[in-house]
Amino acid sequence: MTDVHDAEAARWNYRPKGPVGLNPLFNWPPRPAAVLHWYKGAWLPLTSLTLCMVLAVVAYMTFFPALETMQTFAPGWMFRIWLLNMVPQILVAGGLHWWLYMRKGQGMYKKFDRRDLTRGNGTFTFRNQVLDNIWWTLGSAMTVATIYQWLIYWAMANGYAPVITWAAAPVWFVIWLMLIPMWSGFHFYWVHRLEHHPKLYKHVHAVHHRNVNIGPWSGISNHWYENTLYFTTYFIHLIVPSHPLHLLFHAYFQQISPVLSHSGFEKLKAGETDAARAGDFFHQLHHRYFECNYGTSEIPFDKWFGTYHDGSAEATTRTRAYKKQMYT
Numbered sequence: 413m414t415d416v417h418d419a420e421a422a423r424w425n426y427r428p429k430g431p432v433g434l435n436p437l438f439n440w441p442p443r444p445a446a447v448l449h450w451y452k453g454a455w456l457p458l459t460s461l462t463l464c465m466v467l468a469v470v471a472y473m474t475f476f477p478a479l480e481t482m483q484t485f486a487p488g489w490m491f492r493i494w495l496l497n498m499v500p501q502i503l504v505a506g507g508l509h510w511w512l513y514m515r516k517g518q519g520m521y522k523k524f525d526r527r528d529l530t531r532g533n534g535t536f537t538f539r540n541q542v543l544d545n546i547w548w549t550l551g552s553a554m555t556v557a558t559i560y561q562w563l564i565y566w567a568m569a570n571g572y573a574p575v576i577t578w579a580a581a582p583v584w585f586v587i588w589l590m591l592i593p594m595w596s597g598f599h600f601y602w603v604h605r606l607e608h609h610p611k612l613y614k615h616v617h618a619v620h621h622r623n624v625n626i627g628p629w630s631g632i633s634n635h636w637y638e639n640t641l642y643f644t645t646y647f648i649h650l651i652v653p654s655h656p657l658h659l660l661f662h663a664y665f666q667q668i669s670p671v672l673s674h675s676g677f678e679k680l681k682a683g684e685t686d687a688a689r690a691g692d693f694f695h696q697l698h699h700r701y702f703e704c705n706y707g708t709s710e711i712p713f714d715k716w717f718g719t720y721h722d723g724s725a726e727a728t729t730r731t732r733a734y735k736k737q738m739y740t
């Protein structure tokens with residue numbers, strides 16, 4: 413099918429060519445070269461993974477409290493953990509919002525949606541999409557994420573959770589770091605499917621879905637109840653042997669990578685070249701059509717369960733039909 417007859421092409425300012433990609437690790441027969449290419453694309457250029465890794469290492473080396481100090485709940489280290497959540501969130505989301513939507517630093521280049529973010533719309537808290545998103549991110553999400561992290565660091569410090577060191581287990585240290593995004597994707601798929609249950613959706617997840625046209629601050633703009641579920645992903649560190657750096661990376665991956673994936677732009681341009689991978693068309697489609705692409709492209713649950721939208725007009729027709737039967 414050519415673009416001339418493709419109804420889907422008309423619905424976007426820009427969309428990637430061809431079907432939206434999924435991790436080829438799960439293809440059969442195996443395609444090792446494609447898998448290598450997928451992971452090279454995820455880790456070698458500037459992506460949310462590499463950004464979150466750098467943030468975690470810098471935070472750990474400069475500002476992270478010593479584990480021994482976290483044996484009892486005390487304001488000093490607890491405040492630091494909150495700052496370690498708040499400051500990067502404000503810098504990354506605020507910075508991207510300023511550059512892409514206020515300064516319009518790259519115009520409409522690789523922007524998926526034609527429309528600008530919404531103002532003067534009663535659907536949003538404060539009648540303003542950006543202020544609404546900032547409130548749910550910094551007020552609700554950061555609070556829940558911080559409380560969960562307090563509990564886990566306290567458990568690690570007291571030996572209630574298994575802690576490893578780099579020296580004792582370097583191989584597991586690296587493997588576990590690489591697996592965290594996959595665990596997070598697995599956890600997200602199930603939590604997210606649950607939130608699309610009509611009852612939960614209406615009162616809880618709808619807060620996130622007010623954003624049909626998304627921006628950096630939409631990433632974790634979630635209702636309180638959604639946040640209490642969404643951040644339970646961290647509790648894996650109570651069971652799986654981890655170092656505090658694993659939780660730091662996990663936290664940034666969970667909190668910062670949605671900022672990039674919701675940025676609304678596929679690539680960030682520096683000068684004349686694409687400098688970084690940002691937006692995720694896979695999830696952009698979820699915000700436009702709702703009942704598709706519940707997971708991430710990291711594990712293809714959506715393909716396995718028939719809810720995969722690959723960006724084509726046929727997939728939109730199929731999704732709309734599925735949505736109709738789901739709500740009637």
Ligand SMILES: [Zn+2]
Pocket residue numbers: 604608617621698
């Ligand atoms: Zn959703």
Ligand SMILES: [Zn+2]
Pocket residue numbers: 620631674695699
């Ligand atoms: Zn979203």
